[in-house]
Amino acid sequence: MNEFFITATDTDAGKTYVARALVTALVNQGKQVAVYKPVSAGCELIDGELVNEDASLLQASANCRQSISQINPIAFAEPIAPHIAAEQLAQQITLPEIMAGYEQVKKVNADVVITEGAGGWRLPLGQGHYLSEFAKQAGHKVILVVNMKLGCLNHAMLTYEAIIADGLECIGWVANCQQDMPYLEENIAHLRQLLPAAFIARLEYCRDIDKAAASIDTSALV
Numbered sequence: 001m002n003e004f005f006i007t008a009t010d011t012d013a014g015k016t017y018v019a020r021a022l023v024t025a026l027v028n029q030g031k032q033v034a035v036y037k038p039v040s041a042g043c044e045l046i047d048g049e050l051v052n053e054d055a056s057l058l059q060a061s062a063n064c065r066q067s068i069s070q071i072n073p074i075a076f077a078e079p080i081a082p083h084i085a086a087e088q089l090a091q092q093i094t095l096p097e098i099m100a101g102y103e104q105v106k107k108v109n110a111d112v113v114i115t116e117g118a119g120g121w122r123l124p125l126g127q128g129h130y131l132s133e134f135a136k137q138a139g140h141k142v143i144l145v146v147n148m149k150l151g152c153l154n155h156a157m158l159t160y161e162a163i164i165a166d167g168l169e170c171i172g173w174v175a176n177c178q179q180d181m182p183y184l185e186e187n188i189a190h191l192r193q194l195l196p197a198a199f200i201a202r203l204e205y206c207r208d209i210d211k212a213a214a215s216i217d218t219s220a221l222v
């Protein structure tokens with residue numbers, strides 16, 4: 001089983017978008033693909049269950065018939081930093097809970113599991129822990145989504161450095177070009193030189209996820 005963790009330069013950078021495109025590309029190659037979104041904040045209450053949009057979108061792209069609660073075991077209603085949402089409810093987000101949720105996902109026996117983080121690499125869980133520790137404990141390979149906008153060079157480099165300093169492998173990065181950026185080509189060219197990871201995709205603004213999927217080079221993932 002191949003296991004990947006999607007992180008990004010920031011929240012709203014395109015992790016879910018890239019994860020959906022990647023899942024779609026792998027499903028189109030005939031793979032069984034499962035998904036995991038361990039922690040979410042920003043949910044709708046549907047039939048008594050907190051449903052996060054990322055989890056629903058990932059569920060719709062994947063092909064392992066997972067429930068929303070299996071995909072996203074830790075969910076908070078408010079769209080805020082998850083550990084603050086937990087604090088407000090006098091709850092704690094713990095790594096064992098996140099690992100236990102992942103054990104359930106592994107039982108699906110998929111060929112590939114794509115996990116989407118929340119926020120950026122160093123997302124706090126509270127009590128001095130971070131979501132990056134889950135990626136490390138689970139031994140995931142990391143894919144970095146760079147939201148192409150002014151300031152992304154610094155964010156991309158710092159994120160890459162933190163992934164490596166944590167002892168994980170960053171196997172690839174995606175340039176997510178969802179907005180106009182002056183000198184976009186130059187910025188991408190510099191990142192290709194600066195980031196020692198495979199350039200997996202350049203994604204333009206596009207609402208058609210199948211088109212985005214077709215732009216992904218999955219060869220670095222095998």
Ligand SMILES: Nc1ncnc2c1ncn2[C@@H]1O[C@H](COP(=O)(O)OP(=O)(O)OP(=O)(O)O)[C@@H](O)[C@H]1O
Nearest residue numbers: 011012013014015016017118119178203204205206
């Ligand atoms: N290349 C793109 N083309 C069109 N829309 C995009 C693209 N990239 C991202 N978006 C849209 O931008 C918004 C933010 O992207 P997304 O939800 O994937 O970010 P995220 O990193 O997953 O955020 P979060 O930290 O909340 O999980 C979404 O509405 C998404 O559909």
Ligand SMILES: C[C@H](N)[C@H](N)CCCCCC(=O)O
Nearest residue numbers: 011041042079080081082119
């Ligand atoms: C609500 C938002 N869309 C994400 N789900 C959570 C982003 C948390 C970011 C925390 C931080 O690093 O400041």
Ligand SMILES: [Mg+2]
Nearest residue numbers: 015016054116
């Ligand atoms: Mg997301």
